[in-house]
Amino acid sequence: MKRVEGKVAIVTGGASGLGLAACHRLAEEGAQVVMADIAEEQGAAAAAAIDGAEFARLNVSDEQNWQALIDSVVAEFGRLDVLVNCAGIVQLASIEHTTEEIWRKVNAVGTDGTFYGCKHAVRVMKPAGSGSIINMCSTASIQGGPNIFAYAASKSAIRGMTKSVACLSTQEKYGIRCNSVHPGNMETPMLRNMYNIVAENDPASAAIMDSLWVGEPVDVANMILFLASDESKSVNGAEMVVDNTTTITEGAVPKPD
Numbered sequence: 001m002k003r004v005e006g007k008v009a010i011v012t013g014g015a016s017g018l019g020l021a022a023c024h025r026l027a028e029e030g031a032q033v034v035m036a037d038i039a040e041e042q043g044a045a046a047a048a049a050i051d052g053a054e055f056a057r058l059n060v061s062d063e064q065n066w067q068a069l070i071d072s073v074v075a076e077f078g079r080l081d082v083l084v085n086c087a088g089i090v091q092l093a094s095i096e097h098t099t100e101e102i103w104r105k106v107n108a109v110g111t112d113g114t115f116y117g118c119k120h121a122v123r124v125m126k127p128a129g130s131g132s133i134i135n136m137c138s139t140a141s142i143q144g145g146p147n148i149f150a151y152a153a154s155k156s157a158i159r160g161m162t163k164s165v166a167c168l169s170t171q172e173k174y175g176i177r178c179n180s181v182h183p184g185n186m187e188t189p190m191l192r193n194m195y196n197i198v199a200e201n202d203p204a205s206a207a208i209m210d211s212l213w214v215g216e217p218v219d220v221a222n223m224i225l226f227l228a229s230d231e232s233k234s235v236n237g238a239e240m241v242v243d244n245t246t247t248i249t250e251g252a253v254p255k256p257d
């Protein structure tokens with residue numbers, strides 16, 4: 001039997017990078033995957049190339065969108081077993097350069113999106129008595145960084161939400177697990193874009209980035225697969241770091257502005 005055979009999973013940010021890699025691994029291991037993203041063309045094309053996957057448009061910052069998506073997935077497949085809250089954006093700025101606009105933009109996707117996702121997943125997983133919610137954090141929520149103020153704050157909020165959902169589920173015996181994943185630098189469009197901005201504005205910091213370990217999206221996808229599967233049945237409220245020690249050895253973060 002495959003590792004997530006028969007499970008129904010929603011992956012936000014499924015059109016690109018880590019979310020896309022997670023969709024591939026979950027589908028390969030037998031899940032029915034709903035790739036939810038705001039990038040319609042890219043997401044639909046990606047879903048067409050994966051057996052057992054379909055695309056759904058979702059703006060994670062819109063609660064009504066969430067409600068409609070979760071209800072339609074339950075109506076179509078009869079259940080929701082796994083939610084991967086992976087959609088996210090980063091904006092390089094220190095506290096001194098973080099405008100209200102930057103703050104709201106980053107938090108609207110990361111913080112609000114994860115809040116709505118958890119809320120509506122719990123709504124349908126609770127009556128089913130089971131489910132696995134996987135929230136994408138970052139090493140930024142462990143070590144912070146001088147120039148990722150709003151991003152680190154958002155990822156830290158997601159870390160706290162994760163543990164609160166897990167504790168509630170244990171206390172109330174909902175049968176839902178909720179864990180966070182904390183990748184270091186991973187080779188995705190987000191990292192490439194960030195690197196290009198740094199390289200343009202601050203070559204010295206780009207050189208530091210060049211010297212840091214960079215992982216492959218599948219490294220994170222395999223952690224997500226483990227958390228989605230019943231192999232992790234005793235893992236709840238945990239922070240799973242995928243960074244090959246960079247958090248504990250380097251702490252280097254690029255300088256942008």
Ligand SMILES: NC(=O)c1ccc[n+]([C@@H]2O[C@H](COP(=O)([O-])OP(=O)(O)OC[C@H]3O[C@@H](n4cnc5c(N)ncnc54)[C@H](O)[C@@H]3O)[C@@H](O)[C@H]2O)c1
Pocket residue numbers: 012013014015016017018019036037038039058059060061086087088089090109136137138139182183184185186187188189190191
């Ligand atoms: N790449 C890294 O090094 C790294 C490290 C740590 C954490 N992360 C986190 O992993 C997640 C995925 O990052 P990635 O590197 O794959 O980035 P990416 O830019 O390749 O993919 C992000 C996806 O999120 C989607 N998205 C953005 N706003 C959305 C919205 N409002 N509604 C729905 N979808 C939306 C985008 O369309 C895109 O498909 C993010 O939460 C990111 O913060 C990435």
